[in-house]
Amino acid sequence: MIGLKIPKNMANDVRKILLNHSLLNLDARIKRDNDFVIFPLNEKPDQDMQELIGQKCEIIETAFEKQKKGPRSLKDYLKGKIDDETIDEIRGSFDIIGDVVILEIPDDLEDYKELIGEAALKFTKRKAIFRKTSEIKGIIRTRELEHIAGEDISETVHQEFGCRLMLDVRNVYFSPRLATERKRVADSVKGGEVIVDMFAGVAPFPVLIAKNHDVMVYAIDINPEAYKYAEKNIELNKVQDKVIPILGDVREVLENKDIKADRIIMNLPGSAYEFLDTAVQHIKPGGIIHYYEFSESFEKPIARLKEAAYPRKVEILDKRKVRSRSPGKWHMGIDVRVF
Known part of the structure; x- marks a missing residue:
């Protein structure tokens, strides 16, 4: 094998x-x-x-031993406790953030939420289980969560590629499913760069980059809670000399500080397009923008990038589907060089 x-x-x-x-x-x-x-x-x-x-x-x-049979998934843990038709409605995927698990449970399975929560507690061996009760919303990017099993704790420390990230899942946005994308971007960075993360959240991109490169990263976010945890994570990972956290509207921050960047990260896929003019204004000639957007195809976000950059030229370095957003819609990632 x-x-x-x-x-x-x-x-x-x-x-x-x-x-x-x-x-x-x-x-x-x-x-x-x-x-x-x-x-x-x-x-x-x-x-x-x-x-x-x-x-x-x-x-x-090499040869491997066979895995011992036992519950292999959340659905396996529920067999015999819920009928098979109901189990088929349960989403098998979920987010694990440190000691916290966040599930999606359809409204028509409301009566089973505690049972599903207890099964998730046993299967994941984490401390707290929450259920999503709203989509991510608002300028500070938070969602409503309902505690359904385990300890009622929402602050945790998540580990990712050698970084420790402290956060409160009730008050900030963080997706462990973007770990691969964060590493992809971090691996492309060169020493000596000035980098701006326009929507930094608790600073997962800046911390990972700074842990692996000699750079200067400006981590900007408008959410006071995200800024608070960004400060903690910068200290926790000992990158205080490489990452500067800034609380405020990214347009005002970049304008007031007149920052010119070699690389800009725009991971706000729902509305990053509204800030493309600001990104283009503050990217150096030859600099790279990592742009993200929810879209059915690459054509629309690429057209936005070219329109925002005009009359400057752009080169598409890479385009990829980061993850599925909904049927037919993807979280798109596009890397462009702006001349």
Whole structure:
């Protein structure tokens, strides 16, 4: 069987990537070899995936023991407790943020929410289970959550690619599903860059970049709670000399400080297009913008970028579907160089 051999200190982050891309073979047991971990794979990762995981990975052929049978998913934990038709309505995916789990439970399964919460508590082995009760809304990007199982704690510390990120899931926006995208962007950074994260939240992009490069990052957000946690995370990860957190409207901040950046991150897919003029104004010639938008296709966001940059020229460096937003709509990521 195909195996992926990596240093054990990378195991947790790589396991998440493999699971997100359906590459981890769940029927075989993970092996340990001194300071290394070997994951069983369903297929060989493509070159882009290998580069994303890192140069320290090695693809090998090896034998694995079969995984012991038992509950393998949230739905497995609910078998015998809820009828099969109802179980089929439950979404199998959920967000794990530190010790907190956030579920999506349809309104017609309201009567089962405590039972589903208890199953999630056992399956994930985390401390607190919440249910989403609204979409992300408002300029400060928060959603309403209902506590349904475990301890009623919403502040936690999430670990991602060697970074520790403290946050309160009730008061700030954070998606663990963007870990791969954050690493992709961080890996593209060069030493000496001046970087602006226009919608930094609790600073996951800035912290990861600063942990791995000699740069200066301006982490801007309008949410006071996000700014508070960004300050804590910068200190927690010892990057105070590389990341400057700023509370305020990004337009006013960039105008008042007259910052010119080598790279700008615009991860506000619902409304980032409203700030493209500001990004273009503050990107250096030859600088890169990482732009995100919810869209059915690449054409619309690319057209917005070209229109906002005119008469400056742009070069599309990369375009990708980061993750599914809803049927037919994607969280698109587009990297452009502005001349």
